[in-house]
Amino acid sequence: MNKTQSRILDAAKEQFIRNGLDGTSMQNIADAAAINKSLLHYYFRSKEKLFDAVFNFALQRFIPQIHGIMVSDESFFSRIKMVVSEYINMLDENPFIPMFILHEIHRNPQRPADLLIQSGLDPALTFKNLIREDEKNLIRPIDPIHLMVNIISLCVFPYAASPLINRIMFNNNQDNISKFREERKEEITRFIINAIKIC
């Protein structure tokens, strides 16, 4: 991977992730990379191939993170805390990835989901391991799939909806927005644990 190629990839990531497949032209990418349009085809053959490279990058960063933690040996509540913490950290570094992925899976639902499954992610194993037998007396009865969806919803949605939340909830006040973001990790963790632990 030479210098030009990686500059193209960086520019493509920025453009595709911010503006989607349809919202990005090859000219946009070439301009952002400060190179000629033809070089995009020289290195990546077509817009679709270039997009695939970016999409795989985003998907791999976004989804499998949670899987490794969930199948680990840690206690249930530790795993909840770790998953939320890891996810929020990653989202703070890549706040546009949720919208990018959500939008593109709506345009083409089959391929991205297949890619994930192929990459070694095993949902059945994750759910079977989510609430272990010896921990069931600490936890209210809950379907592990609903729990998983709840956790991901609470982590991811605020990033996908951030322009609306920032305006409606905080009138775009940057201090209040930052405060909200910093509180969020602990807030979600407590919310989930209160929702499922027997007290």
Place this chain on the structure above:
Amino acid sequence: MNKTQSRILDAAKEQFIRNGLDGTSMQNIADAAAINKSLLHYYFRSKEKLFDAVFNFALQRFIPQIHGIMVSDESFFSRIKMVVSEYINMLDENPFIPMFILHEIHRNPQRPADLLIQSGLDPALTFKNLIREDEKNLIRPIDPIHLMVNIISLCVFPYAASPLINRIMFNNNQDNISKFREERKEEITRFIINAIKIC
């Protein structure tokens, strides 16, 4: 509003909401409405104006729903139940609206949020009224904005992410997907109430 005009609007709603602004061409809309391309411009002047009409429709259906319930006189737990119920019902009827709105606010964050504020939605009032003084002894201390974001996240995100959830969680098995959808309303309500009530 004559017959042609409303057929254009219906077709535009379907196309724009499913495929977004960039993903929809005037030709797509004309084909879906079974009329000529020029008539779109005759009735709506430009693609942008036509899109605005559709976007306002979606936004008004999607957001203010929750506001009316939240400022009502019902008890706290009743309001939670009602909001979740109303939201899920509306989402079942309009499952593509979340992605449509989320995507377009990312492309143009300012205007849609402004539209909402102008339409009489008053977030400050909503939050002040969310947890009333006389109800605070029933509820764990929680920031009303975090609570509000949590509720909306739990309701909306599964619809935005449905192609991925359906594949990864249910291997696209339609029976399991339907079962999950039907359980969801009660599941969310219980999850929220457990998270915040003092027991």
Place this chain on the structure above:
DNA sequence: GTCTATATTGTGATAGAC
């Protein structure tokens, strides 16, 4: 009001000089 025809610009992609 509805159509055909067309103007104009932008798109992804390729050929070929260097």
Place this chain on the structure above:
DNA sequence: GTCTATCACAATATAGAC
């Protein structure tokens, strides 16, 4: 490897016949 020039096509939009 990198550029210019150019292709074929699709996009939004408009002019003008009926």
